[in-house]
Amino acid sequence: MEADSTTYDSGSYINNSNDKNIFFPFTASPRNIALYEELLIKKGDKPLECQIVERLQNFGLLSTSLQCPEARPDCNLVCKPARVVDRVQWVCEGCKKKQPIRTGSFFYKLQCSILQAMQMIFAWCEDAEITEAAEFFDVKFRTASIIYEKLDELTATQMRRTKLGGEGAAVLTEMYPDCLNRQSPDTTDQAHALQILMVADTKQIPTNYRLHVMKSNLKKVPFSDTLQLIQAEVQEVISSVIESDPLLVCGNNVPPVDAAVPLTQLLQHCDVEMQHFLSTRVWRQALTLCGAARDLCACASTPVCGGAMQLYLDTALYRLRHEHDFYRHVLTLLTSFVQ
Numbered sequence: 001m002e003a004d005s006t007t008y009d010s011g012s013y014i015n016n017s018n019d020k021n022i023f024f025p026f027t028a029s030p031r032n033i034a035l036y037e038e039l040l041i042k043k044g045d046k047p048l049e050c051q052i053v054e055r056l057q058n059f060g061l062l063s064t065s066l067q068c069p070e071a072r073p074d075c076n077l078v079c080k081p082a083r084v085v086d087r088v089q090w091v092c093e094g095c096k097k098k099q100p101i102r103t104g105s106f107f108y109k110l111q112c113s114i115l116q117a118m119q120m121i122f123a124w125c126e127d128a129e130i131t132e133a134a135e136f137f138d139v140k141f142r143t144a145s146i147i148y149e150k151l152d153e154l155t156a157t158q159m160r161r162t163k164l165g166g167e168g169a170a171v172l173t174e175m176y177p178d179c180l181n182r183q184s185p186d187t188t189d190q191a192h193a194l195q196i197l198m199v200a201d202t203k204q205i206p207t208n209y210r211l212h213v214m215k216s217n218l219k220k221v222p223f224s225d226t227l228q229l230i231q232a233e234v235q236e237v238i239s240s241v242i243e244s245d246p247l248l249v250c251g252n253n254v255p256p257v258d259a260a261v262p263l264t265q266l267l268q269h270c271d272v273e274m275q276h277f278l279s280t281r282v283w284r285q286a287l288t289l290c291g292a293a294r295d296l297c298a299c300a301s302t303p304v305c306g307g308a309m310q311l312y313l314d315t316a317l318y319r320l321r322h323e324h325d326f327y328r329h330v331l332t333l334l335t336s337f338v339q
């Protein structure tokens with residue numbers, strides 16, 4: 001923790017330069033708070049809205065130049081103060097047309113101020129509960145949901161692009177919840193569980209995972225066909241998430257796939273500590289996420305809750321992988337919206 005921040009109960013206090021305490025009803029990391037302060041706290045006399053626009057333009061979150069849609073020879077858009085929510089807008093010196101300062105950015109058409117959108121992004125980065133955050137920042141639930149959904153989709157898409165494996169890597173697979181046993185018992189209340197194929201890259205520290213919600217067992221086919229479908233799906237997922245032929249190790253609950261070594265065979269060549277790591281410890285974080293994903297499943301096995309679980313898992317894995325300085329990381333991703 002930095003000297004200027006303290007954590008109190010479940011919330012966080014920060015002190016800004018005017019020595020006013022700012023409180024969030026959720027815990028927040030010092031690095032994220034520092035960036036929050038840098039971008040969103042008023043300094044000097046200018047209206048805060050104008051300061052935020054300037055800072056976000058510098059960050060690359062808002063356009064610094066835009067083409068006028070009229071495209072007349074004398075068209076030239078400039079930033080001007082205005083009586084609008086954002087306090088600044090684009091005005092064309094030629095045709096006099098006006099456009100929101102948010103045109104061509106993540107904030108375009110969001111029904112809240114840019115400050116509030118930045119606050120909700122901050123809350124999302126801290127994995128804050130949406131209702132609580134929306135209420136605290138005075139954002140309509142509908143708008144808050146749009147922001148949260150956009151960020152979920154964006155980060156899940158990024159996650160799905162990443163690969164496991166590479167030169168000299170060992171990639172392990174295991175099936176949840178089939179792998180739960182006396183060592184790591186099934187402690188969730190949620191009875192229904194879709195299977196999740198867990199894939200771990202042991203070369204990375206902390207371990208890199210991909211977690212895939214299985215679809216095969218949702219199809220209404222005879223049991224023997226289901227097994228074949230599961231095998232085909234596992235094969236397909238593994239081929240799509242790994243690269244450059246790592247050592248592929250199949251856990252005890254995963255159907256055999258091409259070129260994979262069974263875990264039992266690998267364990268024969270390892271010392272006790274390595275055996276413990278490969279069979280148990282490597283999955284610790286993945287099991288926590290799979291357990292949490294099960295809570296999303298309130299219904300019988302349907303593709304709908306499978307989709308929600310998959311989105312949750314991808315987003316959660318992305319968070320794990322980019323834990324450090326996450327607010328800055330996410331804002332940097334959002335600069336890709338800027339035209």
Ligand SMILES: [Zn+2]
Pocket residue numbers: 068069070071072074075076092093094095096097
């Ligand atoms: Zn114009």
